[in-house]
Amino acid sequence: MTELDVRSHRPPVVGRTMPVLWPLALAEANLLLRHPLHLLGAALYVFTFFADLGGSQREAYSWITNTVAIVWGVPTFFAAHLVATAHRRAGGDELLAALPDERQRRTAASLLAAVAPFLVACVAQAMAAAYYALAPVEVERFPLPAELLAGPLCVLGAGLLGVMVSRWAPWPGAPLLAMVVLFAFNLRLRGDAMWLGFYVEFARWGPEPDSPGGWGFIDGSANWHAAYLLALCLLAGAGALAREPRWRGRWVGVGLLCGVAVVATGWAQLP
Amino acid sequence: MLQLRTHVPALLRVVRWQPVAGLVVVTVVALAVSTGWRAEPPQFRPAVWTVRLVAVLLALGAGFLLDDAAASLTASVPMPLVHRVGLRVLLLAALFGPLWAAILFVVRARVPELPVGGLTLEFVTMVALALAAAAIAARVGIPEPGLIAGAVVAAGAMVAFVVGQRLILLSLRPQDWTLAHTRWAAVLALCLLVTAVALRDPARRALPSVKAASARR
Amino acid sequence: MHISVEGLTKRYRGRTVLDGVTFAAGPGVTGLLGPNGAGKTTLLRILATVLAPDGGRVRLGGRDPATPSGRLEVRRRLGYLPQEPGFHRSLTVFEFVDYIAILKEMTDRRARHDEVRRVIELVGLDRERSKKISRLSGGMRRRTGLAQALLGNPDVVILDEPTAGLDPEQRMRFRDLISRVGEDCAVLLSTHQTEDVAALCHRVVALVGGRTLFDGTPEDLTGLAEGRIWHSDRRSPGATLSWRTGDGRYRNIGTPPPDAELAEPSIEDAYLLLTGDTEATSTRSAA
Numbered sequence: 001m002t003e004l005d006v007r008s009h010r011p012p013v014v015g016r017t018m019p020v021l022w023p024l025a026l027a028e029a030n031l032l033l034r035h036p037l038h039l040l041g042a043a044l045y046v047f048t049f050f051a052d053l054g055g056s057q058r059e060a061y062s063w064i065t066n067t068v069a070i071v072w073g074v075p076t077f078f079a080a081h082l083v084a085t086a087h088r089r090a091g092g093d094e095l096l097a098a099l100p101d102e103r104q105r106r107t108a109a110s111l112l113a114a115v116a117p118f119l120v121a122c123v124a125q126a127m128a129a130a131y132y133a134l135a136p137v138e139v140e141r142f143p144l145p146a147e148l149l150a151g152p153l154c155v156l157g158a159g160l161l162g163v164m165v166s167r168w169a170p171w172p173g174a175p176l177l178a179m180v181v182l183f184a185f186n187l188r189l190r191g192d193a194m195w196l197g198f199y200v201e202f203a204r205w206g207p208e209p210d211s212p213g214g215w216g217f218i219d220g221s222a223n224w225h226a227a228y229l230l231a232l233c234l235l236a237g238a239g240a241l242a243r244e245p246r247w248r249g250r251w252v253g254v255g256l257l258c259g260v261a262v263v264a265t266g267w268a269q270l271p
Numbered sequence: 272m273l274q275l276r277t278h279v280p281a282l283l284r285v286v287r288w289q290p291v292a293g294l295v296v297v298t299v300v301a302l303a304v305s306t307g308w309r310a311e312p313p314q315f316r317p318a319v320w321t322v323r324l325v326a327v328l329l330a331l332g333a334g335f336l337l338d339d340a341a342a343s344l345t346a347s348v349p350m351p352l353v354h355r356v357g358l359r360v361l362l363l364a365a366l367f368g369p370l371w372a373a374i375l376f377v378v379r380a381r382v383p384e385l386p387v388g389g390l391t392l393e394f395v396t397m398v399a400l401a402l403a404a405a406a407i408a409a410r411v412g413i414p415e416p417g418l419i420a421g422a423v424v425a426a427g428a429m430v431a432f433v434v435g436q437r438l439i440l441l442s443l444r445p446q447d448w449t450l451a452h453t454r455w456a457a458v459l460a461l462c463l464l465v466t467a468v469a470l471r472d473p474a475r476r477a478l479p480s481v482k483a484a485s486a487r488r
Numbered sequence: 489m490h491i492s493v494e495g496l497t498k499r500y501r502g503r504t505v506l507d508g509v510t511f512a513a514g515p516g517v518t519g520l521l522g523p524n525g526a527g528k529t530t531l532l533r534i535l536a537t538v539l540a541p542d543g544g545r546v547r548l549g550g551r552d553p554a555t556p557s558g559r560l561e562v563r564r565r566l567g568y569l570p571q572e573p574g575f576h577r578s579l580t581v582f583e584f585v586d587y588i589a590i591l592k593e594m595t596d597r598r599a600r601h602d603e604v605r606r607v608i609e610l611v612g613l614d615r616e617r618s619k620k621i622s623r624l625s626g627g628m629r630r631r632t633g634l635a636q637a638l639l640g641n642p643d644v645v646i647l648d649e650p651t652a653g654l655d656p657e658q659r660m661r662f663r664d665l666i667s668r669v670g671e672d673c674a675v676l677l678s679t680h681q682t683e684d685v686a687a688l689c690h691r692v693v694a695l696v697g698g699r700t701l702f703d704g705t706p707e708d709l710t711g712l713a714e715g716r717i718w719h720s721d722r723r724s725p726g727a728t729l730s731w732r733t734g735d736g737r738y739r740n741i742g743t744p745p746p747d748a749e750l751a752e753p754s755i756e757d758a759y760l761l762l763t764g765d766t767e768a769t770s771t772r773s774a775a
Contacts, residue, residue, distance in 0.1 A: 044429075048433060066433075082418065173290030175422075176294065
C-alpha cells in the first residue's frame with residue numbers, strides 16, 4: 001500500500017441510466033467469449049470443419065448449414081449459464097447486493113453479451129461459406145443466406161437461453177436438464193414439424209443406415225425459419241428479464257408479443 | 272473391505288447425488304415413454320438411438336459425483352486422491368452398472384438383435400469422458416466440476432452426432448460398426464489416460480520444481 | 489456522512505440476532521467489537537443495504553435505505569468489503585475491480601480505468617494487477633476486496649474483518665490507509681483484533697448477544713479495566729480470565745489472587761472483561 005492520496009482528485013464520471021449497460025455488457029461478453037466451454041465450441045467447429053473436408057456434396061452442405069448449431073451452440077449454452085451464475089457460485093452475491101447497480105440491468109447485460117458469440121459464429125460461418133464458395137469443393141446447392149444464418153442464430157439462442165435458465169433455475173443440474181428437454185423435444189419432431197426444432201436438417205437424407213443415399217431438400221421456408229429462431233431468441237431474453245420483480249409486467253407483455261411472433265413465424269415456415 | 276464399510280456411508284452423505292438422481296429419473300421416464308408403454312415392439316433403429324440417448328443422459332450426471340465442496344480440506348488427508356476418487360467411481364459403478372444392465376435387459380427383451388456390446392462400450396466411454404472432464408476441472412480448481420463435465424459430455428455427444436463419414440462414430444451400418452467402435456475404444460483409452468494423469472497426487476508434481484528452485488538458489 | 493442506528497432489531501427463525509442496537513458514527517474510524525455470533529456481520533449487512541432489519545431505524549448520510557431511492561443513494565456513496573467477498577476466479581485483479589467499478593455506475597472508460605489503477609495502487613497490488621485472482625494469496629485477495637471498497641471516493645466505508653489473513657507489515661500499511669480514508673469519511677470496521685481498534689479507531693461499539701454493550705472511545709473502554717488487571721505468581725481461581733505470560737507470571741482479569749500487583753490495562757483486557765462479565769451474568773441468569 002502506497003503513499004498515494006486516498007481520495008481521488010478527479011472522481012470518475014458516474015452514469016446513472018442506460019450507458020451503464022454497455023460497459024457491463026462488454027465486460028460480460030469478454031467473460032463469455034473467453035469461457036473455456038465457449039472456446040471448446042469454437043474449437044469443435046474448426047475440428048469438424050477439417051474432419052468433414054473431403055466428404056460428399058451432401059455432407060458439405062449439411063455441415064455448413066447446421067453444424068454450428070450443435071457443436072458451438074450447446075457449449076455456448078453452458079458457458080452463458082456459468083458466466084451468468086459466476087458471481088453467485090463464487091459467493092459474491094453479498095458484495096453485488098450492496099452496489100447501486102440493479103440485478104435486472106446485470107441480466108440485461110448478460111443477454112446483450114450473448115450477441116458476442118453470435119457475431120463470432122457469423123464470422124466463422126461466413127469464412128466457411130467463403131471457403132466452400134471459392135475452393136474446389138462441390139456443394140449440391142450453395143446454402144441460402146437464411147440457411148447459413150440459422151446456425152449462428154442457434155448460438156445466439158443458446159446464449160440467451162443459458163442466461164434465462166440461470167435466472168429461473170440457478171441450481172447446478174438445471175442447465176443439463178434444460179438441454180435434455182430441448183433435445184428430447186427436437187428428437188420427437190418428425191416430418192414437417194421438424195421445422196419447429198432449433199436443429200433443422202435442410203437436406204433430405206435417405207433412410208438410415210444408408211442415409212447418404214438421399215437427395216433434394218426439405219420443403220418449407222428457410223427465411224421464416226430464421227425469423228422463427230430470432231423470435232425464440234427474443235422470447236428467451238424477455239423470459240430472463242421477467243424474472244426480476246421490477247417491470248415484470250412489462251417484460252411479461254414483451255414475452256407474450258414474442259410468443260405471438262414465435263407462433264406466427266413457426267406457422268409461416270411450414271411447407 | 273473394512274475401509275469400504277467405513278468410507279462408503281460417509282461418502283454417501285457428502286456426495287452430490289441430487290443431479291445424478293434427477294438425471295436417472297429423467298432417463299427412466301424417457302425410456303418408459305419411448306419403449307416401454309407401447310404394445311408393439313420398437314424397431315431396431317429407434318431402439319438403438321433410444322439406448323444411446325439414455326447413455327448420454329446417464330453420462331451427463333456422472334461428473335457430479337466428483338464434486339467435492341471440501342476439496343481444499345480433503346487435499347491433505349492421508350488417503351490418496353486416486354483412492355478418494357476411486358471410491359466415488361465405485362459408487363458410480365454400483366449405481367450405473369445394474370441400471371445399465373436393467374435398461375439393456377428391458378430393451379433387448381423387445382429388440383433381440385440389440386448390439387449390447389457396442390452400446391455398452393459407447394456408454395462406458397461417455398461416462399469415462401465425464402469423469403476425465405470432471406477430474407481435470409477439479410484439478411485446475413473449478414469448484415463445481417460436475418457441470419463442466421456435463422457440458423463436455425453434451426458437446427462430445429453432439430460432435431459424435433455430426434461428425435462426417437471420415438471419423439464416423441454413431442453409424443448403424445454393419446461395415447462401419449467395427450471401425451466406429453475401434454474409435455470408441457481409442458477415445459475410452461484416452462479418457463482413462465487423462466483421468467489417471469489428472470488424479471496424480473498434486474504434491475508429487477510439485478517436488479521436482481521445489482528441488483529445481485532450491486538448486487537455483 | 490453519518491451513520492445513525494436506532495433500536496435496530498433482527499430475528500432469524502425465532503432467534504433474536506440484533507436486539508435494539510443503537511449507535512451513531514461520524515467521520516473517522518469506528519470499531520465494531522464483539523465475540524463470534526454477537527451480530528456484527530448482521531449489523532454490517534443491514535448497514536450495507538444487503539439485508540432489511542425487522543425493526544428500528546437506519547440512516548446513512550441522512551438517507552433511509554428502507555426506501556428504493558434512499559437505498560440507491562446510499563449504495564452510490566458506499567464502499568463495502570464483506571467477510572467473504574466471493575471473487576470471480578477467472579478474472580484478473582484489474583478486471584475484477586473494473587467490473588465492480590462498472591457496477592458502481594462508472595461509465596467513462598478512461599476515467600474508470602484511472603480510478604481502478606488508483607485504488608489498486610493504493611492497496612499495493614499494482615504489480616499483481618494482471619494476475620488472476622485464483623493465483624493470489626489470501627492476503628492479496630483481501631487487498632483486492634479492499635480496493636473495490638475504496639472505488640469512487642465513498643462517503644461510508646464498511647469493512648468486515650478486513651485484516652484477517654494479512655501479514656503484520658500489511659496490517660500496519662492497512663492501518664495507515666484506513667486512518668487516511670477515515671479523515672474524510674465514516675469508516676465502520678468490524679474486527680476481532682483489539683490492537684487494530686486501539687491503533688485506528690476514535691470510537692468503539694461493542695456488541696454482545698445482539699445488544700450494544702459499550703459505545704465510547706477506546707480510552708473509555710480501556711478505562712473499564714482500570715484497577716481490575718493484576719500480575720501474580722499464581723493463577724487466580726476467582727479471575728474472569730487468567731493466563732501465563734512470557735515472563736512466567738500470570739495476568740489475571742477480575743478478582744485478584746493474594747500478593748498480586750496492579751497492572752496497566754490494555755483495550756484487550758477491557759474487551760475480555762466486558763464480554764466475560766456478560767457471559768458470567770447470562771450464565772447466572774440462566775441458572
